[in-house]
Amino acid sequence: MSASEAWATAAAETTIPQLFSRNAAEFPQRPALTDNGREPRTWTWAEARHEVHELAAGLTALGLQAGQTMLIMMANRAEHWLIDVAAAHIGAVPSTLYPTLSQDQVHYIAQHSRARVVVLDGADQLRRWSKVLRNVSTIEHVVVLDEAAMVSADHRFRTWERLRVLGEQRLHDDPDLVQRTSAAIVPNHPAAILYTSGTTGGQKGVVLTHRNICFAAAALHQITQPERHAPRLCYLPLAHIAERMVGLYAAIHDAAHVHFCADQSRILAALTHARPALFFGVPRIWEKLAAALQKIPAEQRANPQALRARIGLDRALWPSSGAAPIDIGLLEFFSTIGLDIFELWGMTETTGCVTTNSAGARRPGTVGRAVPGVEIRTSPDGEVLVRGPLVCAGYLQPDGVIRPATDADGWLRTGDVGVLDADGFLTITGRKKELIISAGGKNIAPTAVENALTAHPLIGHALAFGDGRPYLVALLVLDEDTAPKWARERGIAFEDRVELAAHPAVRSEVEAAVRAANERLNRPEQVKRYQILGQQWGVEGGELTPTLKLKRRVIHDKYADIIDQLYGD
Structure with a gap:
């Protein structure tokens, strides 16, 4: 077997706990994680292993089993990383949720995944979970990092520190627990679920295995x-x-x-x-x-x-x-x-x-x-x-x-x-699914048009429309950071985004941006009419996915009247 084939074969037969254990064994005193939050700290690989094992044992004490789902809504911090890896060590399936999801979206995922354990940062995240905690019966435990967010009246709640204590106690009674559970994991076992927020449809739970993940990591290497x-x-x-x-x-x-x-x-x-x-x-x-x-x-x-x-x-x-x-x-x-x-x-x-x-x-x-x-x-x-x-x-x-x-x-x-x-x-x-087919039968990729429009720093988002129509139109949204600064530098006073979008200087600059974009596009792709909106598009408003992609169907429905007006005489 050649060296070029050996890495691929090895990667396909590896699990996340195996890679993690290798690091702790070979590089115990080298830094693994550094979190410069309110209490800056660096973990060595040995320290990270100790904490992962404690958390993994704590999760088993809560009853989380191989194949069951654990949902996480936390900021990018070391604890998030550690609890995710801990779940992987016992064969459980972690799934991180975007912090911007609505209560209804969180409810759908919790119900769909049949999650048993939920791990949250604190009060901000807890507010998004109130509907879930009232209605989803599969959730048995809620772990909160911020003790101030504890709901003592709800028997399902545990603090992060309590989870660690449970793990410490479990490891005292059974020191080989985590090694045993992680050794039972095989490459084709599920390792994570990621919920994709499609631009046209609902959320889908994508299941990734240890083989998927370890191979992808090795290929990137x-x-x-x-x-x-x-x-x-x-x-x-x-x-x-x-x-x-x-x-x-x-x-x-x-x-x-x-x-x-x-x-x-x-x-x-x-x-x-x-x-x-x-x-x-x-x-x-x-x-x-x-x-x-x-x-x-x-x-x-x-x-x-x-x-x-x-x-x-x-x-x-x-x-x-x-x-x-x-x-x-x-x-x-x-x-x-x-x-x-x-x-x-x-x-x-x-x-x-x-x-x-x-x-x-x-x-x-x-x-x-x-x-x-x-x-x-x-x-x-x-x-x-x-x-x-x-x-x-x-x-x-x-x-x-x-x-x-x-x-x-x-x-x-x-x-x-x-x-x-x-x-x-x-x-x-x-x-x-997003291709625009014009009335003349021309196939147009809207992203090419939109990318040309947003090349100007004043335009934050653009949506091109023209399916079955004689020409393209566009909805434009000013950049939430650049546009106000641009206006202030030119002495333009405005009370709100609607007033800013209507200002003659802004409209003139956007007109020049559309002309410049059209010069880069072929004739069927060129935007004939457009509207500058006075609103911002975002995840909360439903116009964008958590990865900031346009939710076209939502925007089409929301601004149907404006689109129709752009095709009026």
Whole structure:
């Protein structure tokens, strides 16, 4: 067996507890986790192992068993990471929920997953769970980190410290408990459930196995080749597959040193402190980092390495972007300071990254080549198909059955439309279900139009519409950070967003932005009419998914009258 095949075979037969135990055995005194929250602390791998075992034993004391679900709603902090890994050690299936979910969404997931244990930060999260705790009968225990959020009158509640004490007692009586439970886990056992919030439909519970996760982490390592103990930054919600891979699973695989950032508004400070080797950012994050660099006086921008250090990416081996198209201008901006952003593509069902650009194999505008051990091809209608060990086990059904996500030959239909070039580089052109078919029969990918519109910093979100219509129209939302600042710099007074959106100077600037976008688009893709909205789009309002993708059906319904007016005479 060649070395190129050996890693894949080994990865496919590995579990998360095996990787974690290896780190604790081989690197006991090396740092594993650093949390700079209210009480800064660093855990070595030995200390992390001790705490994981305590928590795992505590969960068994609560009655959580292999195959049962544990739901988590916590900030990015060490305790979140540790309890997640602890559940994996006893064969339970952790699932992190986005902190922005509504009570109804939380209720659906709790009921659908038949969760037995829930772990929460404190009062802010508890408010979103009030409906669940009244109505979902499967929940037997609620663990809260903040003791002030304890509901003493509810017998299901436990504090974090009480969970640890239970674990300590259980390990005193049975020291080999966690080693025994983790040894019983096999690679095809479920290791996590991630609930995807689709842009058109409801939430689906994607089941990932230990094999999926360990193979995906190993494949990413083959591409990036980070050194042992190199730092990572965990800052996106752990409900996001990219963060679970980079900040949790691949970090364990690589024996990395994970730093936590609970508040994304402080990401710049967190980056400069951690200086990560691997970093994933959605385009919005890269826009914010670019804006930070552009604030630096011109005379201080002569040294590219110093500029990379100003955003904490001077040691980055794999600065990457995904989840949405990134503007080519942004890629070019970072290239001028010697920072090549590697575009990638993947989804929850593929345990994250399927294709990526990398050092020595980068083609801007594409999402790169398939990671090792994975096959990709396109169907006759352009849909991208994926096959390999990182494709999920399937979708959890309400009765606990896992429905396969692949066809009989193992191919996953991703729903994304793309083109593979002769060198194996993939270009994603849109979502199959989102394609606009104009009245003239032209197929148009709305994301291409929307990306051109949001290239202007004043436009935060754009939705293109035109299915069955003679031309395209667009709904535009001003950027919630940039637009007010832009207005103040020009002495524009406004009371609210509606007034700002209606201001002549804003309308003139947006008009110029639409013209510039149209110049980059072919004729059928060009926007003929548009409306600047005075509202913001967000997760709470229902217009965006937790990963900040447009929920098109919701927006279409919500603004149907405005869309109709744009097609009026």
